[in-house]
Amino acid sequence: MVKGMGMAWALLVIVGATLVASGVQSIAGMGFGLVAVPVFITLFGPAEGVLWGNVIGSVTAGTLLLEKRKDVDWAIAIRFTVAAVPVIFATVLLTRNLDASMMDVVVGLIMLTLVAFTLVARNMPRAQGRLPMYFTGGMGGFLSASVGQAGPVLTAYARAAQWPQRSFAATLQVYFLAMNAVNIPLKLAVGYGPHDGRLAVATLVAGLVGTGLGTVAARKVSSHITKQQARNFAMIVACVGATLVFARGLVRVPG
Numbered sequence: 001m002v003k004g005m006g007m008a009w010a011l012l013v014i015v016g017a018t019l020v021a022s023g024v025q026s027i028a029g030m031g032f033g034l035v036a037v038p039v040f041i042t043l044f045g046p047a048e049g050v051l052w053g054n055v056i057g058s059v060t061a062g063t064l065l066l067e068k069r070k071d072v073d074w075a076i077a078i079r080f081t082v083a084a085v086p087v088i089f090a091t092v093l094l095t096r097n098l099d100a101s102m103m104d105v106v107v108g109l110i111m112l113t114l115v116a117f118t119l120v121a122r123n124m125p126r127a128q129g130r131l132p133m134y135f136t137g138g139m140g141g142f143l144s145a146s147v148g149q150a151g152p153v154l155t156a157y158a159r160a161a162q163w164p165q166r167s168f169a170a171t172l173q174v175y176f177l178a179m180n181a182v183n184i185p186l187k188l189a190v191g192y193g194p195h196d197g198r199l200a201v202a203t204l205v206a207g208l209v210g211t212g213l214g215t216v217a218a219r220k221v222s223s224h225i226t227k228q229q230a231r232n233f234a235m236i237v238a239c240v241g242a243t244l245v246f247a248r249g250l251v252r253v254p255g
Contacts, residue, residue, distance in 0.1 A: 018056055022063075022213075038244065050148040059207070071171075084182075085141065087141035106146070128161075
């Protein structure tokens with residue numbers, strides 16, 4: 001897709017997508033993957049596209065963590081991560097042999113399911129104790145490894161557990177960084193990495209530029225946009241992107 005579009009246009013798209021995605025996450029505490037990953041998948045295919053979401057999403061999470069570190073609930077972050085790590089290994093190893101078209105179908109379907117889940121998760125019963133926490137951490141690991149979008153299930157848990165927004169937004173950045181510290185080297189080891197070194201460097205630079213601009217822009221507009229509005233926007237973008245990815249996979253599946 002990048003070659004067909006031309007590198008310059010593709011890089012502009014990446015800057016725009018990461019700008020919006022990092023802005024959404026800066027305001028809402030989550031949403032980078034929802035906005036950016038469908039774009040990366042369209043440009044690079046499902047496996048490499050999700051990997052780019054993991055890589056550049058880590059930059060956004062790290063930047064936000066520097067600002068929010070005093071509000072981190074380290075006990076929850078550790079439990080989430082402990083539950084996520086084995087699931088990430090299993091997910092990457094089980095999906096590495098799927099062909100690109102089938103990966104599009106699977107990834108698109110999971111994305112659409114996440115959006116639907118978020119819509120019906122507003123009235124979940126109160127989550128208490130450690131079991132829902134470990135379950136959420138494991139689900140987040142699966143979603144981070146497969147589609148680069150763990151935010152919706154975490155948002156549902158936060159609502160059910162009545163988790164304060166400040167602690168939620170800060171703690172998620174630790175969790176995202178920890179998961180991607182496993183995701184990225186594991187995916188590179190099994191061959192999900194980029195094959196064009198020049199394009200990879202350009203993509204990384206474009207993503208960093210977009211992330212920086214988005215973080216700065218979020219500070220300017222955060223007083224005019226509520227966290228719920230930012231999340232709703234991320235869901236709309238995710239729904240459109242997931243539909244396109246899913247449809248592309250269906251068209252390309254043999255037979």
